Amino acid sequence: MINFISDYKKYKNSIVDLQTTNESFLRLASVYKKMGIENNVFHLTLLQPELQGVDPFSTELTQEQKVMITMECKYNPWYFLREVVRIPPQSGNTPVPYIANRGNIALTWCFFNHIDFALIQPRQTGKSVSTDCLMTNLIYLAMLSSRINMITKDANLRSANVERLKRIRDLLPPYLIVKDKTDANNQHLLTYNTLDNTYSTAVAQSSEAAAINVGRGTTAPITQIDEGPFIRFIGSLIPAALAAGTAAREEAERNNQPYGNIFTTTAGKKDDRDGKYMYDMISGGAVWNEVFLDAVNIKEFHRLVRMNCTNHKILVNGTFSHRQLGKSDDWLYRAISNANAKGEEADRDFFNRWTSGTQRSPLTTKQNNTIFESEREPDHTEVTDEGYMIRWYVPEYQINQRMATGRYVAGMDTSEGVGRDAITMLLMDVRDLSVVAAMDVNEANIIRFCKWVGSFLIAYENVTLVIERKSTGVVIIDALMIELPSVGIDPFKRLYNTIVQNRHERKTDYDRIIKDARYRDESFYISHKTDFGFATNAQSRALLYGNVLQNAATNSGHLVKDTTLSTQLRGLVEKNGRIDHEASGNDDLVIAWLLASWFITYGNHLDFYGIDPGQCMMLVGEDTENISHSQAIKEKNTRTRERIDTVLEEITTTQSGFKLAKLEAELKQLTYKTKSDGGNILSFDALIKQANDRKKAKRSQTKNTRLSQDLSFW
Numbered sequence: 266m267i268n269f270i271s272d273y274k275k276y277k278n279s280i281v282d283l284q285t286t287n288e289s290f291l292r293l294a295s296v297y298k299k300m301g302i303e304n305n306v307f308h309l310t311l312l313q314p315e316l317q318g319v320d321p322f323s324t325e326l327t328q329e330q331k332v333m334i335t336m337e338c339k340y341n342p343w344y345f346l347r348e349v350v351r352i353p354p355q356s357g358n359t360p361v362p363y364i365a366n367r368g369n370i371a372l373t374w375c376f377f378n379h380i381d382f383a384l385i386q387p388r389q390t391g392k393s394v395s396t397d398c399l400m401t402n403l404i405y406l407a408m409l410s411s412r413i414n415m416i417t418k419d420a421n422l423r424s425a426n427v428e429r430l431k432r433i434r435d436l437l438p439p440y441l442i443v444k445d446k447t448d449a450n451n452q453h454l455l456t457y458n459t460l461d462n463t464y465s466t467a468v469a470q471s472s473e474a475a476a477i478n479v480g481r482g483t484t485a486p487i488t489q490i491d492e493g494p495f496i497r498f499i500g501s502l503i504p505a506a507l508a509a510g511t512a513a514r515e516e517a518e519r520n521n522q523p524y525g526n527i528f529t530t531t532a533g534k535k536d537d538r539d540g541k542y543m544y545d546m547i548s549g550g551a552v553w554n555e556v557f558l559d560a561v562n563i564k565e566f567h568r569l570v571r572m573n574c575t576n577h578k579i580l581v582n583g584t585f586s587h588r589q590l591g592k593s594d595d596w597l598y599r600a601i602s603n604a605n606a607k608g609e610e611a612d613r614d615f616f617n618r619w620t621s622g623t624q625r626s627p628l629t630t631k632q633n634n635t636i637f638e639s640e641r642e643p644d645h646t647e648v649t650d651e652g653y654m655i656r657w658y659v660p661e662y663q664i665n666q667r668m669a670t671g672r673y674v675a676g677m678d679t680s681e682g683v684g685r686d687a688i689t690m691l692l693m694d695v696r697d698l699s700v701v702a703a704m705d706v707n708e709a710n711i712i713r714f715c716k717w718v719g720s721f722l723i724a725y726e727n728v729t730l731v732i733e734r735k736s737t738g739v740v741i742i743d744a745l746m747i748e749l750p751s752v753g754i755d756p757f758k759r760l761y762n763t764i765v766q767n768r769h770e771r772k773t774d775y776d777r778i779i780k781d782a783r784y785r786d787e788s789f790y791i792s793h794k795t796d797f798g799f800a801t802n803a804q805s806r807a808l809l810y811g812n813v814l815q816n817a818a819t820n821s822g823h824l825v826k827d828t829t830l831s832t833q834l835r836g837l838v839e840k841n842g843r844i845d846h847e848a849s850g851n852d853d854l855v856i857a858w859l860l861a862s863w864f865i866t867y868g869n870h871l872d873f874y875g876i877d878p879g880q881c882m883m884l885v886g887e888d889t890e891n892i893s894h895s896q897a898i899k900e901k902n903t904r905t906r907e908r909i910d911t912v913l914e915e916i917t918t919t920q921s922g923f924k925l926a927k928l929e930a931e932l933k934q935l936t937y938k939t940k941s942d943g944g945n946i947l948s949f950d951a952l953i954k955q956a957n958d959r960k961k962a963k964r965s966q967t968k969n970t971r972l973s974q975d976l977s978f979w
Contacts, residue, residue: 266341267310268378270303271562282311284318287347289365292591296367297555301645301661304558308343308370321349321438331440338441339406342373342399349441350398353432360436368585369395371553375581376525378563379518380570383528383547385584387615389600390592394429396489396529400464401433403487403523405442410461411522412513414483416468416502417491423466424452426491430464431455469496480505486517486524493543494533500542528580532613535621535836544619549576552829553583554654556646572652574707575687575853584617589642618835625839627810628818633835635822639890640831651717655704658826668725672876673701675730676860677718678853679738688714688737689853691830692728693861695876697884698821703830705854711737715744722759723752729874731761731860734798742797746790755782758874761864762796765873799860808867809859810837817862820885830854902939909935913952917959929953 267276285291290308297305311317313333319326321334338345351360363369368386375382376399386392400413417423431450434442442459449456455464467483470476476498483506490506493499507526517524528547533540551573560566571579587597601615612618618637626633645661648654659667677690687705694701706714718741722728730745732738742760749756757765757778768775774793799805818834825831833855871878887900912932919925936949 266343266377267307267312268374269307269560269562269566272307276310276312278314279310279312280314280317281306281309282317282347283309285309285347287362287365289362290347293365293367293370297558300555302555302558307374307558308347308365310341310343311337312341312344313337316344326440331438334438335406335441338402342377342402342407345402345406346373346398349437350401350433351436352394352398353429353436363395363398364391366391366585366590367555368392368583368590371555371581371583372396372527373399374558375553375583376527377523378566379525380567381526381528381550381578381580383530383550383580383582383584385530385532385547385582385617386590387587387592387597387600387617388531388604390585390587390590392529392531393426393491396527397426397429397433400489401430401437404430404455404457404462404464405434405437405460407523408460408462409522411487411517412463412465412485413487413489414485414506414510415464415466415489415491416479416483416496416506417466418469418495420468422491423468427452427455427464427466470498470502473498473501476502477505480507481509484509484513486510486513486522487526489527489529492530493528494530494537494540496539499539503542503546532617532619534609534613535619540619546576546578546580547582547584548619548832549578550574550580550582553581553585554643554646554656556648556654557581559648569648569652569654572706573654575705586617587615621836621838626835627814627837627839628834632818632822636818636825636831636834639823639825640828641826643827649717651713653704653706653717655702656827657702658700659702667701668727671696671727672880673725673728674861674864675728676857676862676864677730677732677738677741678856678860679733679736679741680853687853689857690718691827691854691857691861693858693865695865695881697824697887697889698817698862698865698882699824699889700826700830700858703827703854703857705829711740712744715741716748719745719748722749723754727875729759729761729864729876731864732798733856733860734800738798742794746794746797747787750782750785750790756790756797757782760797761799761868761874762793764793764796766869768870768873799863809856809863813859813863813866816866817859820882821862824890825858827854830858834858905935905939909939909947909952913956913959916953916956917963 267273267279273279283291294306294309313336316330316333316337319330319334326334334349338349346363346365350363352363354360368384369391372382372384372395384392384396400415403411403413415423415426417426445458448458449463453466456462465483465485467479470479480502488506488510490496490499490503493503496502510526514524516522528543530543533543535541535544551570557566557569560569567579570581574580588594597615601611604611604614606614609618609620612620616637628636641658643656644659645657645664646654647657647661657664672695673692674695675690675692677688679688687707689705690703691700692702693699718730722730722745732741734742745760746756749759755778756762764771764774764778774796778793801809814837825834833852837852837855865881871881909932912928912935916925916928916932919928932952933949936947936952939947
């Protein structure tokens with residue numbers, strides 16, 4: 266089959282079937298193209314061009330055509346899904362074609378590239394049916410002498426699943442299936458003796474020992490776990506099942522047979538034993554991104570997934586909202602209403618939210634909802650040469666221009682890079698605290714990551730980096746002490762440091778660092794390396810998770826955007842008077858976000874880093890998500906100057922000394938902002954003199970008016 270652009274070389278006669286009658290596949294190709302994906306028509310490929318326009322259900326097919334269709338289905342699952350498989354109708358008697366969407370095609374693509382995939386979708390969006398179609402292809406066409414094991418939460422779901430498979434099978438063109446009277450065809454087991462394939466099932470068990478036995482009995486190269494968060498003792502069952510299937514998967518690989526594991530579910534409860542296990546496993550996977558489709562080959566794809574997992578388990582986390590699946594908000598609201606779903610049940614079933622109702626969030630419900638509603642897909646995902654994936658919330662064509670004209674702070678939380686915690690970096694615009702870019706990587710080679718950080722700072726001169734000084738953060742700082750000076754960059758001007766932060770208390774050290782950096786040697790940086798980075802302790806942590814968290818959530822919760830950050834923020838809980846992530850989560854990206862927010866709001870002497878303090882938070886409260894920053898700044902500046910006129914007028918008329926002092930303080934702040942708005946810079950002293958002159962003129966006019974009135978009386 267064709268998965269990568271490089272695969273076309275193997276099938277030189279293949280074509281892209283743009284004449285298919287399945288419009289969902291054409292629409293998806295258009296979506297991929299709009300997303301900038303070069304490999305956007307793989308699912309439209311046809312290995313045998315002679316089949317273009319041939320109806321596989323026609324009663325007039327020749328024997329040769331039937332053989333060709335059978336072979337195409339076997340070696341090209343995209344054709345099977347696009348042209349052949351039919352979904353049993355929920356009403357009426359007309360089967361419906363397979364509807365391609367970003368979720369089910371991602372699952373199928375990853376499966377045939379041998380990467381485990383977790384598919385999470387809202388209810389009623391076809392999660393189970395699309396997986397059943399894949400299984401039908403495997404059992405009756407693609408596999409040979411192989412086995413699939415499906416494990417679900419109860420007997421009812423098992424029976425429903427098997428019945429769907431049988432109905433899908435029975436809707437295939439008759440010539441594709443060679444029936445055998447000895448085939449098992451019950452509610453627990455399906456066999457297809459023609460190809461020696463078996464589809465077996467199991468359900469949740471009432472004890473851990475029984476769950477382990479079920480897992481050990483699933484010696485198959487393909488395992489599907491359905492509704493894992495609701496399967497008792499899933500944390501014991503899955504390791505046993507995957508370990509038991511290791512040899513079978515290796516054998517399937519040697520024989521060029523399909524193999525892999527699929528996890529399909531709706532979101533569960535994070536504070537439940539089984540839900541926590543599944544949440545940990547799935548959330549630690551590499552989040553699905555269509556840029557994976559543009560990998561050069563399967564080896565490169567596997568490298569990208571490994572690099573972007575934050576857990577030991579190599580897995581792709583395919584969580585898709587209703588919008589990503591092509592469903593409207595109206596559809597969602599109707600589905601929720603019809604299901605009569607409310608509260609946490611609706612969150613899990615329709616919004617893909619893993620709930621934890623027994624623990625209290627430090628954020629208000631309004632703040633959490635604002636953060637959740639801010640989630641959106643990146644405008645561009647950059648894949649670096651190292652395999653790091655940077656999620657940019659700026660269109661690709663605007664990145665260089667935005668980075669050259671704005672000012673940004675990068676917060677960084679580090680780890681050992683061995684699969685337990687992610688190394689995270691978040692880029693924030695100083696003007697409105699909006700997230701510009703985010704990344705989380707599982708990099709075992711810290712030296713390679715250090716070099717990349719250096720190249721990032723060199724490429725983007727307007728970025729100030731705030732690193733949490735712990736773990737490998739110390740190593741990164743040491744590396745930057747060498748890398749940045751080697752290209753003429755002063756580390757003190759690009760990395761947050763306590764000498765600048767406390768320059769009045771450390772005047773001697775500050776006087777040393779403002780001297781020409783060309784005369785420093787390596788020993789100079791060694792003597793000051795402990796001054797770089799943000800040191801976390803009980804006091805600083807309380808500040809980050811106290812005032813900084815609350816202010817940032819209030820001022821810029823609507824600009825969080827990044828789904829991973831949003832999930833981690835909404836997963837914060839209060840534990841014994843301390844704010845932390847849940848036992849089933851992490852807060853790596855939250856820390857990066859808080860560090861950037863802290864620096865912008867609490868950093869001292871920002872002008873030393875090249876940041877105009879007047880620019881910081883100047884657009885907080887503006888609708889910068891829906892209009893350009895330049896337009897937002899223009900509107901803000903217009904309102905600032907209009908306010909200056911209003912304040913001046915109030916100063917000339919007020920008789921209250923207290924109010925006058927308050928107005929003058931506001932005027933001082935407003936005039937400071939005009940220094941960087943591109944217009945005429947207004948002087949506070951000049952404006953106060955102008956106001957006083959107006960007052961004198963008004964007093965003089967009033968005096969003359971009264972004198973005139975007195976004279977007229979006489």
